[in-house]
Amino acid sequence: MYQRLLGLEEDIFKVIANQKRLEIIQLLNKRELNVTEMAEMLAIRQPNLSQHLTIMRQHKILTITKKGREVYYTLADHNVARAVDLIFHFLQTQYDAGDEISADKLFPIVTDPVCGMRLSASEAFDSVKYEQRTYYFCASGCTANFNANPHKYQYQEHSSKVKRGKLLTSTNSRSD
Numbered sequence: 001m002y003q004r005l006l007g008l009e010e011d012i013f014k015v016i017a018n019q020k021r022l023e024i025i026q027l028l029n030k031r032e033l034n035v036t037e038m039a040e041m042l043a044i045r046q047p048n049l050s051q052h053l054t055i056m057r058q059h060k061i062l063t064i065t066k067k068g069r070e071v072y073y074t075l076a077d078h079n080v081a082r083a084v085d086l087i088f089h090f091l092q093t094q095y096d097a098g099d100e101i102s103a104d105k106l107f108p109i110v111t112d113p114v115c116g117m118r119l120s121a122s123e124a125f126d127s128v129k130y131e132q133r134t135y136y137f138c139a140s141g142c143t144a145n146f147n148a149n150p151h152k153y154q155y156q157e158h159s160s161k162v163k164r165g166k167l168l169t170s171t172n173s174r175s176d
Ligand SMILES: [Zn+2]
Pocket: 041, 112, 114, 115, 116, 117, 137, 138, 139, 142
């Protein structure tokens, strides 16, 4: 039995050893999503996304629930997300991602301005500094949408004094 489980474990690691699938796991760990939402958040086309989802369902990582006509994906078991998370923390420690840890303490919960997902700053896929504010994103698609038109997604308090600024990355604003 143990031997058989090792084989299955190897299979699971092969399935999740893909950046898009790792992102899918991170997203679905926060809430259930349909294909349209995920395609947008991940910036990939639906046929491509469907292939990932099918493989992940075949390996029992994901399940679907139907709400009317809409199909929603969820993690079959959050333990897979915990495993991914543990490796993520391992990397943060090994690569000394001290900035992310302090960001987490300063801003425990942030809202992705593109899709509205609430997430903790430390587990955000990416962050972008724009007009002196830092914006956090759930996944690559939301980051790309923001970078394409940051003005559209700026937080509300800026709306009274509308100005178009240059996009700054988080590194060139201050530290150098
Ligand atoms: Zn998002």
